[in-house]
Structure formats: structure tokens, C-alpha cells
Amino acid sequence: MPETILIVEDDPQIRHVTDIALQSAGFRTETAGDGAEGYAKAKTGRFDLLVLDIGLPEMDGLSLCRTLRQTHQTPIIFLTAKQDEVDRVIGLEIGGDDYIGKPFSPRELVARIK
Numbered sequence: 170m171p172e173t174i175l176i177v178e179d180d181p182q183i184r185h186v187t188d189i190a191l192q193s194a195g196f197r198t199e200t201a202g203d204g205a206e207g208y209a210k211a212k213t214g215r216f217d218l219l220v221l222d223i224g225l226p227e228m229d230g231l232s233l234c235r236t237l238r239q240t241h242q243t244p245i246i247f248l249t250a251k252q253d254e255v256d257r258v259i260g261l262e263i264g265g266d267d268y269i270g271k272p273f274s275p276r277e278l279v280a281r282i283k
Contacts, residue, residue, distance in 0.1 A: 172217035173197040174282070177207030177233065178248070179225050183271070187220060187248070190275035196282070204228025211237055218282060223249040223260065231263060238264035246281065248273060 174196050178184040184200050191198050199216070201207035205227035211219055219237075223230035234245055244266045249256070252270035260268045267281055 171195050171197050173199065173215065174218045174220060175199050175201065175207065175210055175216040176220045177201045177204065177211070177225065177230065178220070178222045179203055180222070183222075183248075186275060187278065190279055191220075191282070194279045194283075204230065204233045208233055208236065211241070211243070214241060214243070216243055219243055219245045220248050220278070221245055221265075223247060223251050223256070231260065234260070234265055235263050246278070248278065 174191055176184055176187050176198055178187060179202055188198050188200055199210060201210055204225040208228055221230040221233060230247060246267040246269060247260045247265045248269050250271045257268045269278060
């Protein structure tokens, strides 16, 4: 059975491109358009990996990561426009496993996931 990835991204175009790239690579995907929806889905623990934007409405990606890390060890890749070194370090220190800046290459994202 292929791995299942949750994509939490508020930009519909980026969410769609990411979804298509991951499905084309053989992954099963689910999506969420804001942090609250992402948290509701992620806390079920049925995902093998999460792709999180940081600048999400309802609950930002850093808060979502921090909250999930209290009970889950699901790998998390941040996919975000925040590219400063400080942002990357914070994302990794609070529990992110990788950090990709936007604009991004869908092929690079797939390669990092694999």
C-alpha cells in the first residue's frame, strides 16, 4: 500500500500542484486548506508524512507542528515562503524534519519525500 501524505496548504494552486505531483509519484494524498482542518486530520495518526505551510489561517504551521509533536512523530516537511535562516532553524527546532522554500520544484519535493 502506498504511503499517505497530508498536504496542509491554504493556497489552492500550490495545494493542487503538490497534490498532483505526489499522486503522480505513487503516494496517496489528502489535503487541508487551513491549520485547524489540518490538525483535525493529522491528529488521527493515519498519515505517513505531513507537508505543512507555515502561513496558514486558523492555526499556523509552526503551532500545528508544535501541537502534533506532543503526541505524534509523523515526519513533517515545511513547504513555505518563509526562507530566512531564522525561519528555517525555528521550523527544524520545533520538530520539522525538512524545510523547502517557495517557489519550489515539485520534483525536488518528491525526491526529498522518497
